Amino acid sequence: MGFILGCIPPEKEEKTSLHFLFQQRNLLVKRLEKGYTVPDSEDMAYLGYNFTDKLYAGSLDGHSCYTASYPKNSLIPKGMEFLGLRELYGQMDDIILKIAFRAVQIVVWDETHRFCGACGEATVRKIEEHARVCRKCGQVFYPRLSPAVIVAITKGDKLLLARNKSFPPGRYSVLAGFVEAGETLEECIKREIKEEVGIEVKNIRYFGSQSWPFPHSYMLAFTAEHDKGEIRIDDSELADAGWFGADEMPDIPGTISISRKLIDWFIENHP
Structure with missing residues (x-):
């Protein structure tokens, strides 16, 4: 179809x-x-x-x-x-x-977006595109997308997985984070990884993307390699993080998500 x-x-x-x-x-x-x-x-x-x-x-x-x-x-x-x-x-x-x-x-x-966030006037739909326009000040509002990076980080034959405190018990996944204003995707990856697990990465490569409506994320997936540093988790967000071999996988996300596609990519390439 x-x-x-x-x-x-x-x-x-x-x-x-x-x-x-x-x-x-x-x-x-x-x-x-x-x-x-x-x-x-x-x-x-x-x-x-x-x-x-x-x-x-x-x-x-x-x-x-x-x-x-x-x-x-x-x-x-x-x-x-x-x-x-x-x-x-x-x-x-x-x-x-x-x-x-x-x-x-x-x-x-x-x-x-029924009302303008700038002046409070009611908005109306545009016919030719998905947009709402303010009848008073002309502000135009489009469907919101929040770009986020998600990264599979390898160290030899190991993959870095972490357990966010909001995950179901025992669930681990690859690391992800939202892009800040003014950042490149590569800068975001390096910042998020450093903030969350304290390591630095290299050889960042694009993997794929996914629209993820929970609530309006746009996931941009990458692979990267460990460069230097030891894991030190940000315990305000993470409960745990570690390196896992292809035959050591904990509970991981379902196949609906690009996070699982990244993990499956690692498993396929590290039999």
């Missing part, structure tokens, strides 16, 4: 459309024999729902994809339920889940 991002809906729908409807970031899904999917326009018509405030997110193989907030206190249709996006990994088609990642960020942005 192929998804094409978009902002302007087609004048005429040639196929049924898909609806990504949210309550408090949870997605309305309908149960299948195995797993879940999102309701389509036929489901909505049968149920008598008409979401006039919906936003166009793009097209999946000719099926328009729309997103909106589901009205509070409205009945949940039979055979459907609200589930968190993390819960749906492995229970929903990957592309549908990826569109949901995009959709939830658009909905939350739209809901939280």
Whole structure:
């Protein structure tokens, strides 16, 4: 299946459309024999729902994809339920889940930028792009993205993993941190690693990226090598950190995240 991002809906729908409807970031899904999917326009018509405030997110193989907030206190249709996006990994088609990642960020942005942060006047949607503009002062607001780096650091045949205090018990992952204003990505990596575990790194290489809607992060993944220094954790954030071989992995994140892709890359290259 192929998804094409978009902002302007087609004048005429040639196929049924898909609806990504949210309550408090949870997605309305309908149960299948195995797993879940999102309701389509036929489901909505049968149920008598008409979401006039919906936003166009793009097209999946000719099926328009729309997103909106589901009205509070409205009945949940039979055979459907609200589930968190993390819960749906492995229970929903990957592309549908990826569109949901995009959709939830658009909905939350739209809901939280109804008024101008500069003058307080109500904003209106722009037609040609996902943006809201202030009718009084002209300020334009776009969906928020918060860039963050995430790094797999190796030392010979070992990978640096850390346990953040917010993780589930026993969970470890690679290190990550948000980019500060004025920083390059490489500067951010060096600063975050030094702050969190006290070491310095070298040979920083780009690995990949992932949109991560928890709540609106944009993850930029890298690999790097240990240069110098011994681990000294920042105990305000981390509970533990250490070097792990490919056959010594603790509990690690699920395959939904780019953190797991970095760890899998290390394991594949250090059999």
